Amino acid sequence: xxxxxxxxxxxxxxxxxxxxxxxxxxxxxxxxxxxxxxxxxxxxxxxxxxxxxxxxxxxxxxxxxxxxxxxxxxxxxxxxxxxxxxxxxxxxxxxxxxxxxxxxxxxxxxxxxx
Amino acid sequence: xxxxxxxxxxxxxxxxxxxxxxxxxxxxxxxxxxxxxxxxxxxxxxxxxxxxxxxxxxxxxxxxxxxxxxxxxxxxxxxxxxxxxxxxxxxxxxxxxxxxxxxxxxxxxxxxx
Numbered sequence: 001x002x003x004x005x006x007x008x009x010x011x012x013x014x015x016x017x018x019x020x021x022x023x024x025x026x027x028x029x030x031x032x033x034x035x036x037x038x039x040x041x042x043x044x045x046x047x048x049x050x051x052x053x054x055x056x057x058x059x060x061x062x063x064x065x066x067x068x069x070x071x072x073x074x075x076x077x078x079x080x081x082x083x084x085x086x087x088x089x090x091x092x093x094x095x096x097x098x099x100x101x102x103x104x105x106x107x108x109x110x111x112x113x114x
Numbered sequence: 115x116x117x118x119x120x121x122x123x124x125x126x127x128x129x130x131x132x133x134x135x136x137x138x139x140x141x142x143x144x145x146x147x148x149x150x151x152x153x154x155x156x157x158x159x160x161x162x163x164x165x166x167x168x169x170x171x172x173x174x175x176x177x178x179x180x181x182x183x184x185x186x187x188x189x190x191x192x193x194x195x196x197x198x199x200x201x202x203x204x205x206x207x208x209x210x211x212x213x214x215x216x217x218x219x220x221x222x223x224x225x226x227x
Contacts, residue, residue: 035217042120042205042218043215043217044217045214058214088157090159092159096213101147101149101164101209102164103215107156107158
């Protein structure tokens with residue numbers, strides 16, 4: 001079972017460069033999320049998509065954009081990378097049906113902006 | 115906004131012993147879900163256990179159990195018979211009625227042989 005797949009796993013960018021983090025899930029989940037993880041700060045929500053065709057801002061959306069391409073895919077774009085965006089990024093998905101609440105996570109993308 | 119507090123940045127336990135990780139949260143809601151996630155060095159986030167706020171009975175999953183005190187807004191995780199594979203970062207998470215997850219800052223647990 002693939003679950004949630006993120007690409008790439010590692011990336012180094014120069015300040016000002018752009019890139020897109022890809023995420024795909026094969027569990028037919030409606031909701032998808034992007035988090036960033038920083039030391040001492042846990043996971044913070046960047047953007048989420050409750051269902052195909054909808055996206056909403058989370059706690060730390062500045063500097064990011066997202067696209068819910070279809071039910072399976074949810075991408076995160078950095079238009080002009082900044083050193084403050086150096087972090088580990090996680091994509092997650094979940095089904096909000098009765099009795100199933102847990103989020104399934106990808107393996108993360110370690111992004112370094114120099 | 116909801117907040118989740120894990121006041122123990124680091125903890126250690128001897129193999130085969132029991133350890134308890136603490137978590138408190140702040141909310142005005144009555145119906146919600148609570149979770150503990152484990153993140154080993156591989157970075158993969160793994161669900162350990164979950165608790166529905168409307169259930170008074172504490173959740174248990176093999177060696178993992180919780181002490182859920184709704185009035186005190188406390189949700190601690192007890193790991194019994196600790197194993198080396200339990201070494202990981204543990205995150206407490208709260209889900210509100212808007213279906214948003216809020217994570218604590220994590221507790222790094224080391225199991226000592």
